[in-house]
Amino acid sequence: MTDHDHSPTIVLNGDRHELPGAASALDLIAEVTGRKLNPDGTPADGGRLGIALAVDGEVIRRGAWSDYTLADGHTVDIVTAVQGG
């Protein structure tokens, strides 16, 4: 196996997570939420997604998800609203 086809492994919400191959932030969010997304990060079914993503402590804006390629060793947090406060 060469470095080129090695599947990137990230830390997703605190756990190791192997990506199927080269993946963008948009691909990951679609996989995790099970929702189809438009290239601009909005849900294909309309409505609001209610999700945000940070890589290594920096928020990646929704519109940049499709161009953001996840790399080996990235720490990724995907958050949403929950009851509290």
Next chain:
Amino acid sequence: MTWTIDDVEMASRLVMGTGGASSLSILEDALVASGTELTTVAMRRFDAESRDSVFTMLQRLGIRVLPNTAGCYTARDAVLTARLAREALETNWVKLEVIADEDTLLPDPIELFAAAEELVLDGFTVFAYTNDDPALAKRLEDAGVAVVMPAGAPIGSGLGILNPHNVETIVSRAQVPVILDAGVGTASDAALAMELGCTAVLLASAVTRAHDAHAMARAMALAVEAGHLAAGAGRIPKRPLALASSPFDGMVAAQ
């Protein structure tokens, strides 16, 4: 009479929290009974197992969402959480909460102030959960927060308003709305907050952990309205002795 933040007019002066409810359906029932138009939610890692979304529910009910930074101990974490909330929920509003320790859950003034300054610069409309300290409240206002939210008592304690004098002082000096946040245990606490001149009251546990959440939500709505009316009406001065309310003229006397 409505109150306004960022040109958003709200009639209800009861801001609700969502913590402490045993189910989403009980929470929904309580929120509807409370008549609230603004409700706060926490931000946490997405869990694919939890299908029910509090955000979806609030949208369905037409209630504006106020994300909070509950659970943050440092300005750094609070700022990141606020930025994630802005992106996820598409709002600049944030209830800034930076706590000092888990026993008191009281705000850490140093971290709170640092986070408030940074978030204001970043364009947020900051609702700052603070101690019942008039000096800190003024400093937060000067830093540009939109709302000052003094704690009546520690979160979830139900101890009511431990220092009404301080809350009254904060209100009398503030040029921004003051929302009494935390510590409310029952309806009279909410009414007192409004009588002290607060613009609104934020509470969660008092309703969500009540035996009958629906009834307590309704009680809080009425208490906030009653307290607000009483504050505007003006209470009579306190006197050490009685002041007769009936005339003495024309009294009959037994022979």
